[in-house]
Amino acid sequence: MTGIIRTSIDIFREFGGGYGRWILYFAALIYLLYALRGNEDENEMYREKRIIFIWTPLVITLLFFLPPFYILYSKVTDISTYYRILWLLPSEVTVCQAAVCLVEKAGKPVIKAAVAIAACALIILTGKYTYDSDIASRAENPYHLPQYVMDICDEIAPADGRYEVCAVFPPELVYYVRQYRTDIRLVYGREMVEPAWAGEGYNGVYNEMAAPVINMDSLLREARASERGPVKYYILGNEREIDRDPREAGLIPQAEIGGYTVYRDPEAEAGTEF
Amino acid sequence: MIIFKLISLIFWLGLIPFGIGLLVSLFLPEKEISILSVTVSGYMAYWSLFEITALPFLLLGKGVPVFDSLSAVFAVLSAMVSLSGYILRRGKLRGLIPDIRPVFPAILSFAVIAFILVMNTRTAFFDGDEAYYTGQALAAQQTGYLYYRSPYTGTWAYFDSRHALAMLPVWEAFIGKMSGLHAAVINHTVMSFVMIPLSMGAAALAAGTVLKKRSSLCIFTALYGAALVFSRMSIYNRGTFLITRTSQGKAAAAGFFMTLLLWLIFISMEQYRENRTFPLLLMLSGPAVGLFSSLALLLCMMFLFTAFALYAILKKSLRPLIYAGLSCVPQFLYLLLYMGAGS
Incomplete structure (x- = not known):
């Protein structure tokens, strides 16, 4: 039981990025408890507001820390999503509401402005700028996909819309291909690459592509035997360590795009129909 | 041509949901009717209508490319519903023209929204789940199959019952089809212009239950925008999901619907007080949250029942709980489908 409470506290802290x-x-909740009061005629309405903004979130917070609730949640759905209960707490709305209530109560316009600026400063100081994160980058196009991946896909995609081709992409690029074109089939995709799912399946082609040094003969053997084939294209990073030149293994270089070389396997068929 | 795509977007993302919102405003208290509430509730009903229309295609069309048929049916249905909104409520249109005085707070709030939209347009966020959601949207748009091909490899896959009922990617594919835009462009660029303003609008509606002055709501919107922009102290919270995963159902559920729920519950409690026994607005919202996420549907039910349980204690009566139960009839049906689809 104490282990569950400790886990809940950790999730609570991580969710808020600290306290x-x-x-x-x-x-803000405590302030609204004081601020959400009306005269006798309005009492009913203000009680409803306190239920919605104060009491319901407090009950949900309490439930979040209760071990029996944690156990019940784990039986209903994936426990790794437990933090999503905290989405029900309207923290941003409540904080901003309380701040504006304070602004309304302030007398002169100068003091109103000072209170609003102070509230904004507190919000900024307790947060972190989202657009500066390690997962953010400047968008190269309206698709918000790396342009070189799109160029590689356009290079290998079948000209005839009725067919699709199969390709082997490096693990770091598989996230993007099927977001851009559905006429390119992959031998392996995100299901093999995602760290959280490691060990949940076997794919010989992925194992070769993820190895420290790619063994070309093994790669081609696995890819040519794959049920998801026939594999017509191999996209290999120019800096990637490979035991021998893909051309010696029979692959034909077709294009160089964005630090990757597109190789064609002449043994593969033209494509498979949709 | 880009101008036709833009006109199409304005039609399917502006005129249609607004018309639906005019129809929904029949169920809103008179004092709550505004251009904001009409737009937000219109989108809620638009998404509900899509979920209800799409579910039979999804469940009965397994292994068949049904997307084009679904798009045609939904296009006609939503257009008819929207048109009836414009016809039945044409007298209300003039009254919805917003008064933006005082000007400075209004400019401040619009500036914050504009900042977020510009930054979201010029920033690409990497998220592994996009391989799933945009992959499914594109598969629907380009191949016609719904949740029957792996979004990761394109190979034939088992029917993904866990995620299939939450069909926001299919709605995004619908918008892509109607506008002629690629599903990735819809998801990564266009959806910011839908979800961010709607989420901030939902927050303003919720805050409007407490704050009555227009200037106060504008200052609230500006502060709320700042809270969203500075939300990345954690990768788990709602603001981060909304900004970085805008097109995903769970982000829509967290950023838009869970905030809107506060306002919906407030309206419903008001209507309960006036002895209106049928929680129409809450019932209408059920399929919309199902479109976003099955888990979010459960979480919202939890919030709803907790709120009405406390209300029942306040009223010293079980009737509010029955009211809450009635409002969740669509959710119960969804859960039955979820369990049936998984077996």
Whole structure:
């Protein structure tokens, strides 16, 4: 039981990125408890508002830390999503509402502005700029896909819309291919590459492509035997360590794009029909 | 030509949901009707209508390319519903023209929204789940199959019952088909212009239950925008999901629907007080959250029942809980389908 409570506390802390935003949120809750009061005629309405913005979130927070609730959740769905219960807490709405209530109560316009700026500063200081993260990059096109991956796909895609081709892409590029074209089939995709799913399946082609040094003979043997083939194209990084030149293995270089070389296997058929 | 694509987007992402919202406004209290509530509730109903229309195609059309048929049926249905909204509520249109005075707070709030939209347009976020969601949307758009080919490899796959009922990618593919734009462009660029303003609108509606002055709501919107922009102290929270995974159902559920739920519950409690026994607005919202995420559907039911349980204690009556149960009839049906689809 204490292990579950400790896990819940860890999730709670990680969700908020520490405790700064949580302190702000619960301070706002306490303030709204005071601010959401009306006269006798309005009491019913204000009680409803307190139920929605204060009491329901507090009950949900309590449930979140209760071990029996954790156990029930794990039986209903994937426990790795437990943090999503915290999505039900309207923390941003509550903090901003409380801040604006304070602004409304302030007297002169200068003080109103000062309160609003202070609230904004607190929000910024307890947060982190989203557009500066390690997963953010400048978009090269409206697809928000790496342009060189799109160029590789356009290079190998069948000209005739009725057919599709099969290709082997490096692990780092498989995320993008099927977001751009459905006429390119992959021997392996994200299901083999995702770290969280490691060990959940076997794919000989992926094993060769992910090896420290690619063994060309093994790669071609696995790919030519793959049920998902016939594999017509191999995309290999120019900096990638390969035991011998793919051309010696019979592959024909077709194009060089974005640091990758596209090789064609002359033994593969033209394509398979949709 | 790009101008035709733009006109098409304005039609399917602007005029159609707004018309549907005019029809939904029949169920809203008079004082809650505004251009914001009409737009937001219109989108909620638009998505609900899509989920209800698409489910039979999904479940009965297994292994058959049904997307084109689904698109044709939904296009006609949504256009008819929207048109009836414009016809029945044409007298309301003039009253919906917004008054943006005082100007400075309005400019501030629009500037924050514009900043987020510009930044989302020029920033590509890497997320592994996009291989799934955009992959499924593109597969629907280009091959016609719904959840029958692996989005990762393109090979034939088993029917993905866990995710298939949450058909936001298919709706995105529909918008792509109607506008002539690639599904990845819809997901990674266009959806920001839908989801971010709608989410901030839902937050403003929720805040509007407490804050009554227009200037206060504008300041709220500006602060809320700042909270979203500075939300990456964690990869798990709603703001991060909304900004970095805008087109995904779980981001829509977290950023849009769970915020809108606060307003929907408030309206429903008000209507309950006025002895309206049928929670139409909440019932209408059920299929929309199912479109986004099956888990979010469960979580929203949890919030709803908790709120109405507390309301029942306040009222010293079980009737609010029955009211909440009625409002979740679409959700219960969805859950039955979910369990049946998985077996």
